[in-house]
Amino acid sequence: MFRQTRSFLMPRLVPTLDAFAAQGFGAQAGFLSEDECSALLEQIASYRSTHELPEVYRASGDRPLHYSVIDGERITTHFPDLVSLYERVNALVNEAMGEELVPLEDLRVGLNVNVTPAGGTYRWHYDRNAVTAILYLNAVPGGETEIYPNYRLFMEGARYSALQRIADRVLEMRIVRGMFGRLVQVAPETGLLVAMRGNRCLHSVRPVEGDADRINVIMAYDRPGVQFAVAPQLDQYLYESEAASKVDPNYR
Template sequence: MLDKINTAKKRILEMRPEDVVNLDAYPIADRDDPRRAALVARLKQELDQNQYVSLPDFIRPEARLRAVADAEGALPRAHHNCSERNCYLQRKGDPSLSESHPINMFLSASMRMLAYDRFNEDSPVKTLYHWAPVREFIAEIVGSETLYDNADPSQPVNLVCYKTGDRSAWHFDSVNAFTMTLMLQASESGGDFEMVPNTRSDDDQNYDYVAAVLRGERPDDTVSVAREAGALCVFRGCNSLHRVSPVEGDTMRIMGVFVYETAPGVVGDPEVNATIYGREEAVG
């Protein structure tokens, strides 16, 4: 009898994809809908031009509140990732280079990381992540023929929580051609998402310019991307420095990070997972 009650409760808690994604504003489920084609074309153009695109109210309010509750409930299982790294996500510099070289410029970062398997299976962010229309929609925006779910136990979608004083330092995303995030709860103040589009290129690391940005000498080149609660953001962080400014106030900033792959079966590096998600600590 107890099993039947628990099953019934689980069905009530589960949210269908259409209960999660705001299909009224983003008709992504019907590939024959001309509004979808127009939406994809507009967002693709904006991403190519600005290196980022923001989609307000992508998630429905009820689903967002459920996701926030999931994060808050799972917070004791989060890994407090507090580190000093350079903008290339490295912990060690290069003694053959000057102290002013960006490889030798280290910045502080602090956040709470909830890996994929550390919060509820029926969380709305997981429903969103695994829904094929979302994956196909994002693939068209970023210009990828096909995207696949990440197969790692930690990485597919994770929740990043920032308390007062937490921040993400200036950095490049090392591998992924694009990054997809969903703002679930904004902080009272601070916690701004900032980026410097096209800080470097595939052909030029542009070290002098990168160093100037890290020293705070190019404020006019910094773009503050609107990230109100419920907004989905897709950006190209591989060649554009970006950060989250220090969070202020009692309200925790909660963000979902979604990782799709261009090939099936991709899993993460165990060393990276230990560093970012605290896997050794969590397992031990």
């Protein structure tokens, strides 16, 4: 389920959920059973038989953003079970973090189903929010989530500054990652729940192999009332087939 390349600057991960506040990343295998995941996959398949999902493709080196998404507004209308799941995971996250985090005010962004097709990937990025939980509904070959836990040089209070942007760019370079980062690879596994500090962990998705879509649920949390300066352009970049402007999408 997990592979780590090195432990140079940080202790070895114990990938349990309650460790994630300190280590930036944690996991719980079998959070949902095979049957619960199959039921959700059926609901998603039935929704897709009558609704077309936007296909998103944004070039980004050898790891573009290439996926389809059901955003939180659609989920609220059509998938009450996923809304309950979002609340249930919130309680776990708060316990592990020892603080009160809440679903994002912008529901479209807070809860997503990502559908990554064969060959699809997700570019290197940080999320805009403090904590992101990922629930994998199926196992596919490839499609590992790659995470550098707590890797970011995070400038609290200046996260949209030029300096932050430059630091992010430099740290994202392959050679710099290789020198300073500790890479954790998470292979998709049915029912596996992962939580990470989304705005501190550099992460991406490796190419999905085989024929099946890789399907997972992405749940975002942050402190109550937090606002995100990047929201309007970024939302278009992430959720619509056509991107109007060439924004630099550094934050999910």
